Amino acid sequence: MNPRLLHAGAWWMWALGLAATASRTTNPLILGLIIAITGLVVSSRAERAPWARAYSSALILGAIVLGVRVLFGLFFGLTLGDHQLFALPQAPLPSWAEGIRIGGTITSEQLLLAFFDGLRLATIIVCIGAANALSSPLRLLKSVPGAIYELGVAIVVAMSLVPTLIADITRVREARRLRGRTTTGARGFLGLVTPVLEGSLRRSLDLAAAMDSRGYGRIEAVPLRARRGTQGLLVVGLMSLVVGMYLFLAGTGSSWIGPLALVIGLTAGVAGLITTGRRTSRSRYRPDPWRWPEWSVTVGGWSAAATIWWQMSYNAAALEPSLTPLQWPGLPALPLIGLAIATVTALATPPLPSDETSSRVPPELIAAEASA
Secondary structure (H helix, E strand, O other): OOOOOOOOOHHHHHHHHHHHHHOOOOHHHHHHHHHHHHHHHHHHHOOOHHHHHHHHHHHEEEHHHHHHHHHHHHHHOOOOOOEEEEEEEOOOOOOOOOOOOOOOOEHHHHHHHHHHHHHHHHHHHHHHHHHHHHHOHHHHHHHHHHHHHHHHHHHHHHHHHHHHHHHHHHHHHHHHHHOOOOOOOOHHHHHHHHHHHHHHHHHHHHHHHHHOOOOOOOOOOOOOOHHHHHHHHHHHHHHHHHHHHHHHHOOOOOOOOOHHHHHHHHHHHHHHHHHHHHHHEEEEEEEEOOOOOHHHHHHHHHHHHHHHHHHHHHHHHHOOOOOOOOOOOOOOHHHHHHHHHHHHHHOOOOOOOOHHHHHOOOOHHHHHHHHO
């Protein structure tokens, strides 16, 4: 298998499939497996680039979210179970705030409930961080449909802000350390601000000049009849999606109306995006291919979500650990099989190109391609 970079959209589809899996369970064993799988794949398939640090940032953010969720559950949650750990001073509240408490008795069940729920949120954050680490934002921008290209530019710039700032701060701090200057405290912080802001402004001006020289934002003339047809497709698609989602979630009406409305909405929406994209004149230099490794990664990621939904259909209790009574959570076989498929398909992708091969294309050229 020839070394090459996988399509950025494939990694996003894989990570979103794992995030959908994590959103349907609070089983700590399944959530821990998902985090371990993302770490394994990122360590073996992420490029050596600034955006690869997004995974470690997601781990830190997930840990913060987990800690905040546990603290809120302990201080403001309802008392659950009989296994008392300790007692906090409880603030008196008026009668109209009945059902709300601040402090009071802390039980093991209450702590575990907050921990499991926070772990689910942290796992979803880690999955999104893995997608950012595995795919270059610039390569992802090249695959955005023309109808939402401007929105895609804004999203990609926002996504690349934090990794770029981290890289700049690391570079400036290392330069100050080599010059024997302080890198901690108030003086170290003030010494970091000016170079980092200067570098950000310089990159912004360079990007604006490159986009302007390549005619970014130019549109082509479209007949009035075609514009009205496109608007009609988008309106019909949006209305069908709203009706289909309502019928699907509420469980009302005939069993076939909801899925039919969803199919009509998706079809009309995709057709509207395609026709709208014709107004935007874009050229792609060296477009990323979508071949069988991309399909296998996409199917592998969503196979985990499919198995978790299958598990919910006949034994949903296995996805929610028992708190009353307290029991050690089990590991159901179906989600385990789905996660194994997601892992194998991700690790079976083409290896990363070597530094010599990737250095043939300068980063400046890649950035210029994305803005063209």
